[in-house]
Each structure stands twice: as C-alpha cells, then as structure tokens.
Amino acid sequence: MAAEYAWQRAHPVAPGTRAGDYQLADTVASLSMGIGSLAAPYVARRLLDPITPGVGRHGRTLLAVGAATAVLTTVGDVVRRRVRDGRLPDPQTVPPQVREVQEELADIRQGPAARPSDRGSAQPMLRRTHGALAISAVASTALVTSTTWAALTGGKVLFARSPLDLGRGRWAALAAVLGWDFIYYWNHRLSHESRWMWAVHSVHHSSERYNLSTALRQPVAEGVTLTVPYGLLALAGVRPALIEQARGINLIYQFWIHTEAIQRLGWVEKVFNTPSHHRVHHGSNRDYLDRNHGSILILWDRLFGTFEEEDEPVVYGLTANIDTYNPLRIATHEWRDIAADVATSDTWHDRWSSLLRRPGWAYARRAAAGVA
Template identity: 60%
Template structure:
C-alpha cells in the first residue's frame, strides 16, 4: 500500500514548528500580546488532535464499516432510525393532545436532578414533563441514527475506487492529469470548507480546527476525528471524469500539506502572489472571530475561489482567534466531542421536527441564536 504523503511530511511539520518557535524566541514581544506564540498545553492539545486524526479513520472503519455493507448492522441501524422516527412522531401527537402532559399527575417530578444536569446550559425550566423528556430523547436518537445511515451510505456510494470503476473515462497518468486533480480537489474543497461553516452538522466536525485561541503551525495539526459522520461533496467527482484514484489521493495530500504553512503569524505577506494564492494573511482572516472575518476566505491553495464567489476578505484588523464562544479546555476528547454533545442535547430539547433537523442542517449561527432565544424566553 502506498504511504500517504501527509505521513511522509510529518518530519517536515515538526522541523517547521521548531523553526517557528526559534524565530519567536529571537523576536520576543510582551507576553500575551502575540497569539502566534506557543503555549505548551495548547500545542500538546493540537498535536494530540493531529495524531488522533491519523488513527481515527482506522477506528471509524472498524466501527462504521459494517454499516456501509448493508448487512445485519446496517439493517439494525435502519430499523432503529425508522422506528424511533415513527415513535417520535406519534409521541409528538400525543403530547400535543395531552395538554397537561402528565405534569398534573406528579410524574414530572421524576429524575429532577438528572434532568437539571442534562439541560442546565440549554433550558431554564428545572423540570420537564415526562412525556416531553421521553419524546425529546427518542427524537434525538431518531435524528442521530438517520444521519448516520445517510452519512455511511453516502460515503460508500461515493468512494473513489467505486466511482472510477463505473466510468468509461480514464485520463491515464501525466503531469497534466496530476495538475487537474490538484485544481479539481482545490475547487471542491472550497465548497466543502464553505459548507463546513454554513451547515451545523459539518461545523460540528470542522470547528475542532478553529478551537485554538493560538495561531501557529501547530494549529494546522489540530484536525477533526469525525469526518465519516458527516456529508461532503465527494471528491470522487474527479474520478467520474477519468482521474485515477491515486491522483485524487495525492491531490488530497498536496492540499493538506500546503495548508500547513499558512498557519503562522511569522509571515506577514508574500507580495503579488497574495492575489492568487491562499497565504498566512488570508488564512489568519479565516481563523478570526472578528465580525467582519466570520465565514471568509475558505480557499485552500488558491484564494481566487473566494474572490469569484464573494467570500474574500483582506486582513486589516488583527484577528482574534478561536471560537465565538471558546470552550476553555485543552482536553482532546472534549475538543473533539463538545459540539456533537451540544447538538445532541439541543435536538433532545427540541419539540418539533423542524427544530430537530434545523439544529443539524441550518447554520451554526441559527442554532446558537435559537439557544439564546429559548434561554431568554424561559428566564
């Protein structure tokens, strides 16, 4: 099996981080005034996430692989998805018909402490009627199982080898084809990266990369672990037009390797190439939480996609890095999972199918705004 180019590049990544750290030592600033400076706990968290991202595909394949083969595991998950969806719909109807919602029967007082703990950051009421609680939890299972069915089926149907085997076109091996693969991957990446910021389900995976309040080369290695649990425009579209899977995988590696060097504050500008290429300056904007920087500069190698599709923003003010609401943790497990947990909890608290699916499919901004509105209404 051919070794991934990103793995071969690991020594280069480490060497570049050491060089960046040495540059910072030679160009000291007042402590706390340069977000690009290394902080031990933050760097260890980023490196842990990077190592985890190398292992995650193997774990994911072991756990989710059977779901894509339409065997017993897949049928069981499909049954759960259909059954819980039907049950939630029926419970919604019953709950609306029962205006007292069992509350006057005293049943609502069960498990008060557990409910308070589970919903403390999302809902103000200390106690929910038991039927609403049951409906919410069954509904969350319905949404989660359905999403997992869709993600695994989509991944199986759009695998590069499978798509290439179905097309009569084969462009062969040449420098032109390799270049086409890199440009094609870069174009598809722009849209996937843009959707990462515009669809909550995809953001739950991608926000891991934005979770550091530092901005240095180690931040580039802070990669997600849940790629297979969401949807993407398939890069196998390149296989459909005759690009061999090997070229597609090399294009992926080149794309990732290029993105490494743009995570730095040491390089301020590269001159005229800023007009065409994605650079540290452009990508600092992408990582900024400044209002004018949100959801801007999604390109990977080329910045021209952002200029063509209206998402480009030049660097003017100093970016403030991190999330709009930071999670204040260096625990890799929490970094990787907190948005998924929040999303599941919010779906559990939703009372309509529109809200349940909106927490996945609408923008992160909508979800956070909806959370704030519910808290304000219950206060």
C-alpha cells in the same frame, strides 16, 4: 514548528500579547488531535462498515432503529401537544414554548436537580425519554445517510463507472490537484454553513492561538458527515491514486499558512492562499467570519464572494470559546450541543434545522430561550 518557535524567541513581545506564541497545554491538545485524526479513518472504517446499508450486516438494524425511534418520537410530539394545549397555561411571563426549551435544556445539562420543584414528577423523565428518542432517530438517520453516501461516492466506485481515463501524466496530476482544490473550497465553505459539517470542522477553529501546531488540530469525525464527494474527480477520469496524491498535496500546503511569522507576500496574495488570508479565516471578528475558505488557491474566494483582506488584528477561536484543552471535549462539544438542541425541539423541522442549517440558527434559538 521548531523554526517558528525560534523566530518567536528572536522577536520577543510582552507575554500574552501575541496569539502565535506557543502555550504548552494548547500545543499538546493540538498534537493530540493531530495524532487522533491519523488513527480516526481506520477506527471509523471498523466501526461504520458493519452498520452501512448494503455493506455491513447491521445496516438494516440501524435503519430499523431510526424508523422505530422516529415513529415513537412523533407519537411523543402528538401527546405533548395534546397535554400542552389541552389545559390553560400556568401564569407566567415567559411564553410556554420558550419556557419548555429552558426547562429541557436545564434537565439535559444539569440533571433533575436543576429544577427541584419537579422532583417526584414523571414529567421530567418523560421529557428526557422523548428527547433521547429524538436524538436516536436523528443520529440513526444521519449515520445511515453519511455511510451510504460515502460508500456510493468513493473514488474507486465512481472510477469503475466512468468511461473516461486521464492516465498518469502531468496533466492528469494537475487536474487532480486543481479539482481537489475546487471541491475542497465548497466543502470548507459548507463546513461553516451547515452545523452538521461545522460540528466536525469546529475542532480546527477551537484554539485561541495561531501557530503551526494549530494546523495539526484536525477533526476525528469526518466519517459521519456529508461532503461534496471528491470521487467526482474519478467520474471525470482522474485515477483514484492521483486523487489521493492530490489530497496529500492539499493537506501539506495548508500546514505552512498557520503562522503569524509570515506577513504579506506581495503578488502571491492575488492568486494563492497565504498566512495573511488564512489568519482571516481563523478570526472570530465579525468581518472575518466565514471568509477565505480556499486551500491552495484564493481565487475561489475572490470568484465566489467569500474573500476578505486582513485589515484589523485577528481574534482567534470560536465566537463562544469552550475554554478547555481536553481533546475529548474539543472533539465532542458541538455534537453535545446538537444533541441538546434536537432533544428540546418540538418539531421535526426544528430537529433537522438544528443539524442542517447554519450554526447561527440554533444559537439564536438558544438565545431566545435565554440559554447560553
């Protein structure tokens, strides 16, 4: 980072015209997230192990909470439909279902004061209670699923079940690195295609700047999501220790590609991921969205149709930036939006779609309701 900063000083541009230049608040936010990501696995283990079914003593309690809140939410759905469909709608130009989404999002975001005409009525409170039950049901089920999946697909667990053992030699190490890189491509791609995973990964894309400090802006909630398990490598005979080494190599490689100081690298661009390729990945330009997911090798993107050349200036950040340097808000903004969307949904299809489908599905739903 010091070398990159020195390069920037040696190649000055007009202030505010180069996204790679360091900005103190942005850099501090990225460093804070980096430190948080180092501590997160240890904190998550202490918090999640007790509620993991089959592992912790509170696993059954979490299952019971999820089942109970799901039943109560379903009862609430039935009551709301009976109330809504059992009377004539008020004169209005907005369809009743869209109007409900608008009103409920206003209640969640701004509180009862957002709609003073409803003061003294029990309806807003019932809506919020129903929304809270829906959030609890989805969150409990998601936690049970993610923690159980992690416990069942760990490297040590799967290696103990595998009849294969590739040993510790160079070929085993190469298999670990290449295998991790291949699985990483799919997990990274899914992190852009499923909102549950995007809620974790969007942290890394939240900066509107692009320098080596951006590489350190890492998520802190990886323990509460689903991934293609890297433990699959253990089933193929790769020892867990080599899997962890491959993880470290993969992570270190990704650091240097977060820079504008390095331009095109000739033939290297054909095979390996480079700063140019990864700048595209961080772009919010329409043509750059959801492209170049590879870590060490760019071959996966070329093979599976997600490759894009850098051929126009990159606009960094999210498609709708959150305009904050607060690490807590950076880490939680998408989770809060998911909770709001789950709370305002009328059906289980929409609730689970808000969590599992592409982020654009929920954003389009919000746009239809006229809510940013």
